[in-house]
Amino acid sequence: MKKPRGINTICTHIGELKDNEFKGAVSPLYMSTSYAFEEVETKRYPRYFNTPNQVALAKKMAALEHGEASLIFGSGMAAVSTSLMAFLKMGDHVVFQDALYGGTSNLVTEEFKKFGIEYTFAKDASVESLEKEIKKNTKLIYIETPSNPLLMITDMEAVAKLAKKHGLVSMIDNTFASPVNQNPIDFGIDIIIHSATKYMGGHSDILAGTVISSEENIDRIFQMAKNLGGSLSDYTVWLLERSLKTMGIRVKAQNENAMKLAEFLSSRPEVAKVFYPGLKDHPGHEIAKKQMHGFGGMLSFELKENFNASEFLKKLKLIKPSMSLAGVESTILLPAQTSHGLLTPEQREKQGINDNLMRFSVGIEEFEDLAEDLTQAMEN
Ligand SMILES: *Cc1c(COP(=O)(O)O)cnc(C)c1O
Numbered sequence: 286m287k288k289p290r291g292i293n294t295i296c297t298h299i300g301e302l303k304d305n306e307f308k309g310a311v312s313p314l315y316m317s318t319s320y321a322f323e324e325v326e327t328k329r330y331p332r333y334f335n336t337p338n339q340v341a342l343a344k345k346m347a348a349l350e351h352g353e354a355s356l357i358f359g360s361g362m363a364a365v366s367t368s369l370m371a372f373l374k375m376g377d378h379v380v381f382q383d384a385l386y387g388g389t390s391n392l393v394t395e396e397f398k399k400f401g402i403e404y405t406f407a408k409d410a411s412v413e414s415l416e417k418e419i420k421k422n423t424k425l426i427y428i429e430t431p432s433n434p435l436l437m438i439t440d441m442e443a444v445a446k447l448a449k450k451h452g453l454v455s456m457i458d459n460t461f462a463s464p465v466n467q468n469p470i471d472f473g474i475d476i477i478i479h480s481a482t483k484y485m486g487g488h489s490d491i492l493a494g495t496v497i498s499s500e501e502n503i504d505r506i507f508q509m510a511k512n513l514g515g516s517l518s519d520y521t522v523w524l525l526e527r528s529l530k531t532m533g534i535r536v537k538a539q540n541e542n543a544m545k546l547a548e549f550l551s552s553r554p555e556v557a558k559v560f561y562p563g564l565k566d567h568p569g570h571e572i573a574k575k576q577m578h579g580f581g582g583m584l585s586f587e588l589k590e591n592f593n594a595s596e597f598l599k600k601l602k603l604i605k606p607s608m609s610l611a612g613v614e615s616t617i618l619l620p621a622q623t624s625h626g627l628l629t630p631e632q633r634e635k636q637g638i639n640d641n642l643m644r645f646s647v648g649i650e651e652f653e654d655l656a657e658d659l660t661q662a663m664e665n
Contacts, residue, residue: 292465293533300344302337312341314523332514338522346495349464350477354503356510357495357522361480362388363515364494368478371509372454375401377424382410384432387624412443419451429458434585434620434644435637436560438569441576445473465536466579476502483611486528487535493517493525535613535649539582543647549656550586555663560585582647587639594619594641600662615648615655
């Protein structure tokens with residue numbers, strides 16, 4: 286077999302459409318919602334996920350994650366909900382990892398009961414805890430690694446083996462790692478989901494999602510997807526293709542900055558704890574080394590008790606307080622006031638989320654400028 290292309294080559298070229306008429310350098314954009322039905326091989330319609338731009342981008346997504354096929358959605362949650370619904374029916378049970386993206390955990394706790402789907406959240410991110418929750422009617426295991434906001438690491442190879450042993454479908458939300466840092470299919474995971482709003486878009490201006498898997502699984506998800514109707518407009522598909530061209534270099538710069546900042550923050554007397562899988566003392570470091578190409582652009586840290594994190598955020602000049610993540614600009618948030626704000630202080634404490642914990646989405650600015658911004662906010 287031919288060796289697969291490297292990440293930056295996939296990002297720049299795979300799936301691109303040829304402009305045969307004018308020989309332009311980039312994929313032409315086809316905005317039609319209406320296509321001929323006679324004498325054509327494929328009956329095309331945007332909600333069937335098969336317009337020229339949708340198909341072209343899906344090829345790039347599949348190549349990025351070493352899968353056979355892919356679908357592009359209007360949001361990460363459309364990809365998550367459609368993929369789950371495609372594999373679950375009344376009476377089935379799902380095992381979820383404990384620390385899930387807030388939107389996914391809302392989907393499960395607010396909607397699953399209505400459809401008669403049972404679920405359990407495992408005690409932590411370990412494979413032992415996931416296995417303990419498997420029941421007779423369990424059909425699917427769902428994980429996220431690194432997790433939000435403490436960047437806990439789940440062993441993907443062990444989860445894939447566990448799923449195969451019990452005949453379950455394994456699904457991962459790979460958003461935090463991005464395909465640059467982690468390719469779960471190589472470890473035997475069946476289905477990969479991304480919120481493309483994050484590292485794939487990378488500029489905080491696109492809402493999108495994607496799922497990547499085998500032809501067979503993607504066809505099954507497509508049967509549900511065309512009924513639920515969560516496809517992405519072709520204009521945004523085209524913009525996302527453009528954004529992906531620089532994903533490799535953006536994410537590598539973010540990895541490098543995050544590693545240096547994790548070490549810098551660890552060395553500061555004002556900082557109580559730093560959570561980053563690239564640090565040797567992080568509990569998931571050894572597994573992360575085995576399954577990640579880079580440790581990612583997300584890190585969390587906790588200021589000592591004599592600091593007030595809200596006051597600290599106000600003093601930052603370069604790093605912006607922001608709800609989302611993974612843009613080229615550095616952003617920061619307080620999980621206790623945002624993603625985990627609905628939990629009681631006791632529940633938060635149990636999950637290891639202190640009021641002074643900050644989740645830092647590291648951008649591509651110069652490391653020295655970011656370190657200086659943090660220093661002035663800690664010292665003044
Ligand atoms: C943002 C996010 C989602 C949801 O994606 P949307 O594009 O906002 O719908 C799912 N999982 C993770 C890990 C995310 O960060």
